[in-house]
Amino acid sequence: MDNHSYNFPSDCTPLTNCKSARKLAGSTVVNLGNTGKNPPRDYLLWSLCNTFYVNFCCLGFMALIYSIKARDQKTLGNLQLAQECSDKAKWYNILAAGWNLLIPLLAIVLIVLLLVHLGSSRGSFDFLGEDGFQNFLKLFSW
Structure with missing residues (x-):
């Protein structure tokens, strides 16, 4: 095996301490353009929860x-449009979360009110007594 096929300098072979082959590169500074303002949030996790x-x-x-x-x-660097989309996502999430909480709460309130009403009424609407199912069927019999 010769060193010429690996394109190494003639005074340096692999796995040796050759200083001519290693030249330190200068450091690179990347300016991200920090304006002191936080980038807009995307509310992705909240949106996924509201979607499912x-x-x-x-x-x-x-x-x-x-x-x-x-x-x-935000990835493309258009922070103004990202902020507008972020605001819309936030308000849709607020509306969706409100409806997601309101519908089960209304169902629970209606069930509780129905049970309280049925428990306090007497006569043919006595569904919670011993003969509750028979009284319920009497409502629909001819």
């Missing part, structure tokens, strides 16, 4: 779309 849970009127899906747009624009 209930997703009333596709509000969570809309939030997910704007979250992805905000992340893409």
